[in-house]
Amino acid sequence: MRKQAMEIVQQEKVGKDIYRLTLAGGLAAVPGQFVQVGVSSTADPLLKRPFSIHYCNGSRLVLLYQVTGRGTNLLAAKKEGEILEVTGPLGRGFPLPEEGRAVVVAGGMGAAPLYYLLHALKSAGRDVTFLYGARTAAALVLQEQYRSLVRHYAAATDDGSFGRQGPVTELLQEELSRRPGVVFACGPEPMLRGAAAIAAGFNSRCFVSLEARMACGVGACLGCVIPGADGRYRRVCADGPVFAAEEVFPA
Amino acid sequence: MRKQAMEIVQQEKVGKDIYRLTLAGGLAAVPGQFVQVGVSSTADPLLKRPFSIHYCNGSRLVLLYQVTGRGTNLLAAKKEGEILEVTGPLGRGFPLPEEGRAVVVAGGMGAAPLYYLLHALKSAGRDVTFLYGARTAAALVLQEQYRSLVRHYAAATDDGSFGRQGPVTELLQEELSRRPGVVFACGPEPMLRGAAAIAAGFNSRCFVSLEARMACGVGACLGCVIPGADGRYRRVCADGPVFAAEEVFPA
Amino acid sequence: MTVDLSVKIGKLILKNPVMPASGCFGYGEEYARFFNLSRLGAIVVKGTTMRPRPGNKPPRIAETPAGILNAIGLQNPGAEEARLRIGQLAGYGIPVIVNVAGNSKEEYLQVIQTLEKEEAASAYEINVSCPNIKAGGLSFGTDPGVIYELVSLLRAATKKTLIVKLSPNVTDITPLARAAEDAGADALSLINTLVGTAIDIQKRRPLLGNVTGGLSGPAVKPVALHFVWQVSDAVKLPVIGMGGISSAEDAVEFLLAGASAVAIGTANFVNPLVCPEVIDGIAAYLQENNFNSVGEIIGLAKKGKAG
């Protein structure tokens, strides 16, 4: 965990308002961890922005992000050669299963950290299904890259413009009824709750990656808490962002 | 006077920490007027920065500026193609003399607005002397451009690394003792006071361009005042930045 | 579909809820070169005292993170001259609100008496809160009894709309707001600037000639929003909210927090067109969110669940 100045090697537009940013410099992280990225050299906007690690290795760090506000707008305007301040890796990532099948479920931009997870699962020789959901076909970015990493692949869109029409959790329901597996999910909270409930119905373990507004990103400020299933607060940045579903969603 | 979004056509380094910035878009201004330039799209730094008009015509605006702090640092980092918000032209410029000779005196970055003044004096067919002073040779930027506009030219540096060693006001003293003329001066305040005193000694009219910390730049906030020779405050942005020397410097 | 932007502040009907903040718009003439002032909901002119005031010694402005400090010290030409300048604004057909200041109750009263016959002066904004005058000014704004007496005195002297501008530099603003209400004010405006300073670390002395100044601009917006929320709960009077508004989004925050109108100060310095841009932006927000009038969103954030 450290603060580094990293140079932008590539800033590619990969979808509507979605960019893939490649930074020079190594980072030793596990899938599901995140970094905090400085989007401005001045006091406004003040806070660094949290982004999951889309991919990293000893010499580069890749982020996949969507422009949704002021900070991400500034980030998208940055050019190759510019320097960003990056703190990380932060948080707890996905626990890699010792054995067995894995079902990885993405909702929209929730796909970002799962790419690195799929890499790790592939290296570990796991049998993996990737279920990729989004509002519409255009939001299913980088499909080929995801598909190339897994044995089973299916997509769903809310508007039916690609793959199954409906929530990606319907694909999960079918997948688990076909073959069991540990579930890893990232996406909007209702989708995560849905996935957790379905996994519970099959007695499958389920790990979800959550989001919260953060200040420090390291566990010091207690700003990013969410209530756990036991009613006690968890820090998303330091106790998560990946949690066992039963820790954060009441049964 | 209006607010425009202007595109950067060229950003050239013309000296140590000194840049010449060319923006696309017309501005109808008289020499000595200035513009306020937005250096950030966020709330920090908040205020626009005032810069004299180095040159302008119906299709472009040129500024000559030195990097001295946060805002000018941000400005220098901007690239061709980027858009700046510019308000202007602002303030009162130099009154062009109906007839007779003009002696134009620059101290350091005070040269910036005088380039446009020399253009106007040349167009008006005036006989002009330009006296260019700075701390050291390297700070006498764009000498050839200035020289090409005038009949008489002399330079002075504090350290003697170029031209006469000593303050540029010594050149003014000699020039006025040789031939009379209206004096136009821009530079550090002590130099302006010196120039005004010398001009007064020769019964020459003298116009000086002043600086002050500004907020609005248009005369509304009363933030940029300086005491006049009569003890009453003047707004540098709206009553100036060019003043008759006797209006602002007590005799 | 057009939306109804009009709001009522005391006896005034403003055609839209946007006005410049006092001291940030002179007597209007400078910004009249950028846009037609008749677009404004109202115009608010510089703080006016009975006699001309030279103001504080320079430097008067310091830039701070997302804000500025000012120590103008109420430089103004005095009530007689102000009256002439205000008269020149009659042609715009919008209410002119005169910000009134003074060192004593009598001075406030004299200013109002001087302006009372000027028809173009539609309302008074009583500045009991300028942090840049040493004598009297500050204490006026911090004592409910003094506010009550002052406002009662002025209320007896005028039928025009009386707005009291409160200071944010207080422990509890609600008794001050209630004192103004009880004494017959028609509306409240807030916030004035927060007291602050800045230091030049090379020269090792304060940046401002006056040592302290008033902080304004985006930096103070969260503080201003809180006061507007709190005061609009504590009194029935309409509140004119201000402090850091630079965009229509900011203005909508103030309306949702309970302001019936908004004033824009520092942002004029950064963007001379900010007032008309905010008016258009509020209309667009209302339309996009299917509201018919600005009245529908005033205080709406208080009804929603937090978080």
Place this chain on the structure above:
Amino acid sequence: MTVDLSVKIGKLILKNPVMPASGCFGYGEEYARFFNLSRLGAIVVKGTTMRPRPGNKPPRIAETPAGILNAIGLQNPGAEEARLRIGQLAGYGIPVIVNVAGNSKEEYLQVIQTLEKEEAASAYEINVSCPNIKAGGLSFGTDPGVIYELVSLLRAATKKTLIVKLSPNVTDITPLARAAEDAGADALSLINTLVGTAIDIQKRRPLLGNVTGGLSGPAVKPVALHFVWQVSDAVKLPVIGMGGISSAEDAVEFLLAGASAVAIGTANFVNPLVCPEVIDGIAAYLQENNFNSVGEIIGLAKKGKAG
């Protein structure tokens, strides 16, 4: 030439004037992964109450122009558990200052009694100013009589250094500062956060679960500097200055304004190395300007001519 960075705060000698601000550094462990905490002048831990507190409901953080609002609500594990965590900081060989909070005088006293036997706890910072606790907390900070009683009570209970942290949300801070001094405090610290709020204009409700929060970060720096200037004039006690410090230049401003030491809060979140960077930067400033010790610049801006 090396410069002497040490300062004295009550009975503590700090080897340099830089410490993290309470609530912004947990119990140190998180930032220990970024740098060696023994570099700090002191470490200040999270506000501690007698019993564990869950804190406010989320969202607890909102970003504002050059600042943040927080509504943590004093989440802390309680004095017994805090004592264990503080014990673990002993190895760094620097003073540990425990920020103490409570809903009653008795609770403050109990916290101190619990920590009194923990040798690693070198000093107490009495937080009479947290704007995020509803019951009691706020009024503690605004009444000189209450501050006097509270500090007298705690003074009788401990010989350790007693620092009183004052609220900036007051009309006049000087009587509060004097009350703390008269009751035997060793030092004062300021400022705590300014009360503020922010509104989500899409959801039309406050951004914070608690509706209001405390504003900190660069936005508040001018306000903090003013209070430090004013309080260091009003009392003889050393003042620990804080509010928006993000760089050595900012820290030097506070020292020049009269602070004997500085604390850094929000800036840690942006730059986890800010504390050591500020320590090095202060040393560099002193060297470049030919000062031998940090003591030479404390309050120096007051002697210079303004402007």
